[in-house]
Amino acid sequence: MGELPRQADDRGVAARWLAPHPRVAIVHAPTALERLDRLSHALDGPTVWVKRDDCTGLAGGGNKARKLEFLIGEALADAADTVITAGAVQSNHARQVAAAAARFGLRTILLLTETVTGRGDAYQNNGNLLLDRLLRAEIRRAGDVESAPVLARIAEEERAQGRRPCVIPVGGSNAVGTLGYVAGGLELLAQLGALGVNATTVVHATGSGGTQAGLLLATRMAGAALDVLGISVGAPVERQRGRVLQALRAAAARIGISDLHAVDAAVAVDDRFVGPGYGRPAAETIAAIRIAAETEGLLLDPVYSGKAMAGLIALIRAGRFRRGQHVVFLHTGGAQALGAYADDFAS
Ligand SMILES: *Cc1c(COP(=O)(O)O)cnc(C)c1O
Numbered sequence: 001m002g003e004l005p006r007q008a009d010d011r012g013v014a015a016r017w018l019a020p021h022p023r024v025a026i027v028h029a030p031t032a033l034e035r036l037d038r039l040s041h042a043l044d045g046p047t048v049w050v051k052r053d054d055c056t057g058l059a060g061g062g063n064k065a066r067k068l069e070f071l072i073g074e075a076l077a078d079a080a081d082t083v084i085t086a087g088a089v090q091s092n093h094a095r096q097v098a099a100a101a102a103r104f105g106l107r108t109i110l111l112l113t114e115t116v117t118g119r120g121d122a123y124q125n126n127g128n129l130l131l132d133r134l135l136r137a138e139i140r141r142a143g144d145v146e147s148a149p150v151l152a153r154i155a156e157e158e159r160a161q162g163r164r165p166c167v168i169p170v171g172g173s174n175a176v177g178t179l180g181y182v183a184g185g186l187e188l189l190a191q192l193g194a195l196g197v198n199a200t201t202v203v204h205a206t207g208s209g210g211t212q213a214g215l216l217l218a219t220r221m222a223g224a225a226l227d228v229l230g231i232s233v234g235a236p237v238e239r240q241r242g243r244v245l246q247a248l249r250a251a252a253a254r255i256g257i258s259d260l261h262a263v264d265a266a267v268a269v270d271d272r273f274v275g276p277g278y279g280r281p282a283a284e285t286i287a288a289i290r291i292a293a294e295t296e297g298l299l300l301d302p303v304y305s306g307k308a309m310a311g312l313i314a315l316i317r318a319g320r321f322r323r324g325q326h327v328v329f330l331h332t333g334g335a336q337a338l339g340a341y342a343d344d345f346a347s
Pocket residue numbers: 062063064092093171173205206207208209210211212301304305332333334
């Protein structure tokens with residue numbers, strides 16, 4: 001294969017805004033944009049496309065790899081030798097941080113919190129946690145605590161030992177990490193443009209908010225009429241919208257975009273598919289995972305992408321998207337957690 005541009009977004013608009021920011025190459029970009037004919041047919045609605053950010057190329061893939069191009073870029077620019085972050089025991093973010101750190105020769109400390117209680121042995125040993133251990137992350141366990149103060153204390157201890165720590169917040173959704181999805185959003189828009197597909201909406205799981213914030217900022221920067229709909233995986237609508245807006249404003253300030261006219265109204269979140277709570281799949285989550293697997297051979301997960309797909313399916317059935325329209329499902333990854341949720345698929 002010849003010299004491809006490294007990513008669609010390395011040209012034009014993106015080059016101008018993103019080029020000044022330290023960045024390392026991690027993502028196998030552009031990730032594929034595939035048409036899901038059998039799923040679209042089964043749902044008898046719009047043409048559903050999938051943007052394969054589950055295949056970003058880093059230790060199982062997932063959306064955090066995009067953020068980590070900038071987060072690790074900044075850590076290296078600051079001459080950090082250790083990265084510290086937090087997440088639930090089955091955090092995909094924690095696993096991808098550990099992998100990116102390993103790849104760039106940094107130590108990793110993971111603060112894993114008991115945010116999801118009452119799960120069995122598989123949850124406590126398998127899935128992402130198995131991979132964290134394999135990636136040689138140093139693991140600290142805590143109860144269901146607020147992680148930011150604990151991360152700050154760990155960083156303080158590291159500094160006292162002469163190390164140079166870099167703290168990455170939960171989900172990597174600060175100003176720097178969010179730039180990864182500005183790049184991801186511009187990449188998606190370039191692909192849709194090249195295919196001549198006029199998609200109405202991109203639907204995806206929203207948690208710490210940076211993915212949605214970056215996508216939305218990208219549509220603004222490109223002047224594209226693509227709606228971004230976040231399906232909440234835990235928080236109620238207003239809290240989730242607040243997270244997205246905070247990340248969006250931080251990233252916009254970072255790259256010098258000041259015109260955020262009416263952006264508040266553009267942050268669309270649906271919280272009806274959370275089910276029993278963060279890290280707890282509903283029956284419809286499991287059903288959505290099965291449909292994607294059975295019709296397309298596509299692996300979703302019980303914490304994020306399964307809930308997002310449950311949301312997309314319900315919205316299609318409710319007539320929100322119709323035949324003849326095009327909708328993009330952003331697959332943010334997460335299938336590495338499936339083994340930790342084996343019990344939910346027992347029947
Ligand atoms: C972290 C994560 C999300 C949510 O992305 P945010 O940027 O935190 O909102 C969605 N899907 C998967 C699989 C994730 O790991």
